Structure formats: structure tokens, C-alpha cells
Amino acid sequence: PSGMVPVVLEAEMLNVHHWKGPLGMALGSQLYADLSPSVWDRDGSPTAEAMDRLEQLIRKKMQRARRRTDQTARFAIAPSAAPTRPDARAPGRTSVPARR
Secondary structure (H helix, E strand, O other), X not given: OOOOOOEEOOHHHOOHHHOOHHHHHHHOOOOOEEOOHXXXXXXXXXXXXXXXXXXXXXXXXXXXXXHHHHHHHHHOOOOOOOOEEOOOOOOOOOOEEOOO
């Protein structure tokens, strides 16, 4: 749900307290875009302001997802070229390349 942008298409759903069940649980705390008839032009399509708001919400979600991906990649540990293990047979040596 963190990557989803709720889009309200019906005026009676503008109140998030009406979002029951899985809808309310998953998206009730999310910002939503209002594309209900209350923001339509005379020709029956959403206003430019409403579409701009939707675009802003989508861009914000994408930026957050990108930051999360960047943080995850930054903390990823690259595998060692030669994994080692303790070797009890060789005194003085603390590790040897692992068997493959």
C-alpha cells in the first residue's frame, strides 16, 4: 500500500471514515487524489489543478520508493571473493579459503 495512490472518483468517498474493511485498513491513512465530480470542468473531465495534485502525489511516492531503494543498496554487503573458515590443521593460520 505504501506505493499506491488512492484516487477518489465518487464524492461520497471523500470522507476516509467511509472507507471500510480492507480499503480503510490499507489506504485510510494515505493521502488521496480527489478526481470526484466536484473537481470536474464543464466538459466532464477533472480540472488541471486536480490532475496536478495527482501528479504531485505520484511523484512523491516515486521519490520515497527511490530513496528506500537507494538506502537498501547502500547497506547491502557485497559477498567476499574468497570466503574463509577457521582451519584447525594449520597452526598460526586463522583462516583459509572455503571449499567450493
